Amino acid sequence: MGDINDIFSLGREALQGIEQRLGMSRRDYLQFCATLAVTMGLPTGADAAVAKAIESAKRPSVIWLHFQECTGCTESLLRAEHPTLEKLILEIISLDYHETLMAAAGHQAEAARKDAMKANKGKYVLVIEGAIPVKENGNYCKIGGHTAIDLLKECAADAAAVIAIGSCASWGGMPSTGPNPSGASSVAEVLGKPVVTIPGCPPNPYNFLATVVHFLTFGKLPEVDKLGRPKFAYSRLIHENCERRAHFDAGRFAMEFGDAGHRQGYCLYKLGCKGPETYANCPTLGFGDAGENNWPVGCGHPCIGCTEKGVGFAKPIHQLATMKSVAPPLQYARIVEEQGKGASFASAAALAALAGAAAGAAVMLTRNLGLSHAAQEAEAAKAGKPQDKARS
Numbered sequence: 001m002g003d004i005n006d007i008f009s010l011g012r013e014a015l016q017g018i019e020q021r022l023g024m025s026r027r028d029y030l031q032f033c034a035t036l037a038v039t040m041g042l043p044t045g046a047d048a049a050v051a052k053a054i055e056s057a058k059r060p061s062v063i064w065l066h067f068q069e070c071t072g073c074t075e076s077l078l079r080a081e082h083p084t085l086e087k088l089i090l091e092i093i094s095l096d097y098h099e100t101l102m103a104a105a106g107h108q109a110e111a112a113r114k115d116a117m118k119a120n121k122g123k124y125v126l127v128i129e130g131a132i133p134v135k136e137n138g139n140y141c142k143i144g145g146h147t148a149i150d151l152l153k154e155c156a157a158d159a160a161a162v163i164a165i166g167s168c169a170s171w172g173g174m175p176s177t178g179p180n181p182s183g184a185s186s187v188a189e190v191l192g193k194p195v196v197t198i199p200g201c202p203p204n205p206y207n208f209l210a211t212v213v214h215f216l217t218f219g220k221l222p223e224v225d226k227l228g229r230p231k232f233a234y235s236r237l238i239h240e241n242c243e244r245r246a247h248f249d250a251g252r253f254a255m256e257f258g259d260a261g262h263r264q265g266y267c268l269y270k271l272g273c274k275g276p277e278t279y280a281n282c283p284t285l286g287f288g289d290a291g292e293n294n295w296p297v298g299c300g301h302p303c304i305g306c307t308e309k310g311v312g313f314a315k316p317i318h319q320l321a322t323m324k325s326v327a328p329p330l331q332y333a334r335i336v337e338e339q340g341k342g343a344s345f346a347s348a349a350a351l352a353a354l355a356g357a358a359a360g361a362a363v364m365l366t367r368n369l370g371l372s373h374a375a376q377e378a379e380a381a382k383a384g385k386p387q388d389k390a391r392s
């Protein structure tokens with residue numbers, strides 16, 4: 001990765017072309033690229049690589065199939081901003097088949113899918129939304145006379161990458177809730193091989209966007225955990241980054257919905273919050289661009305663990321969570337910090353400034369870095385400011 005100034009090496013012409021294509025200002029475009037780079041946890045200068053890839057790479061053909069689900073994944077993408085979905089669809093990916101959004105119907109729609117698969121054989125990205133029912137030979141879900149099982153296998157055979165979006169496609173989700181009468185199963189189970197998963201009910205659209213842009217920028221999908229989830233988005237417990245964590249540590253809990261503790265924003269653990277056993281970036285990224293704290297716990301509802309197999313739609317909502325870690329939250333100052341590794345606070349601040357207040361992801365990186373004493377001391381020394389001895 002180059003320097004942050006690489007962003008300016010894109011050149012006036014390229015940026016003007018982008019302005020026309022995306023219908024957004026150069027500044028907004030650079031903010032958008034920085035947001036995605038930060039969401040992916042990439043180092044300083046990666047925003048330039050992202051910007052170049054979007055500017056020059058051929059739009060990947062995307063075939064998007066719907067099976068057992070509520071279409072909430074698509075809905076959440078429709079609510080994405082920076083840029084809006086129409087720009088995203090038309091300019092960053094080539095959405096060649098999507099049953100909810102396409103104008104075609106019946107045989108025309110079937111033909112569009114076949115044409116896109118033929119024209120982009122071995123190169124298209126297959127996105128699956130919804131679980132696949134496997135009981136009764138898959139007869140619970142049929143499209144155009146084909147079972148979801150057959151459609152998935154047919155479309156996956158020539159795909160360059162398969163992404164399971166939402167908890168339903170990732171591990172069965174809500175349709176697989178016991179006793180699971182239709183045998184709702186995940187994409188990986190039906191294909192018999194691991195795929196990239198973006199769980200959440202619905203998932204955060206930025207996590208999907210960042211995954212696709214990673215594919216566009218680096219020609220491969222991002223690094224994933226053992227459940228197929230991109231590590232940039234699902235490597236931290238919600239409990240580590242929750243704004244109510246200080247209340248948890250101090251033993252201040254809401255005991256009932258609407259009680260004094262609930263109204264004062266106390267921790268929701270005793271109402272069944274599954275943040276302590278759920279990995280996702282919800283508290284740092286937020287949803288819907290409506291500002292910070294716009295996520296389930298931020299709005300006063302316990303996390304139900306929708307991104308976590310075996311938790312969401314599996315454990316009773318009011319059952320107490322299993323504590324996975326007793327690690328202090330990332331906002332708390334670290335005791336030891338090694339200098340010169342990873343992104344520095346200064347580079348994160350520069351990137352955050354570039355991304356602007358609209359980018360929740362920038363907030364995430366600055367938070368995730370932690371403001372260690374050693375790092376603060378180094379910054380203060382550079383600026384010639386005396387350190388606050390009481391805090392060191």
Ligand code: FSX
Pocket residue numbers: 068069070071072073074129130131165166167168169173174200201202203
């Ligand atoms: Fe709905 Fe998607 Fe939930 Fe499932 O999201 S929001 S039921 S994860 O497949 O449409």
Ligand code: SF4
Pocket residue numbers: 238239242243244245246248266267268269273274275276297303
């Ligand atoms: Fe936040 Fe839930 Fe953890 Fe409480 S239990 S700090 S509400 S994630």
Ligand code: F3S
Pocket residue numbers: 200201238278280282295296297302303304305306307308
């Ligand atoms: Fe889901 Fe919990 Fe996030 S319910 S959206 S994982 S806060």
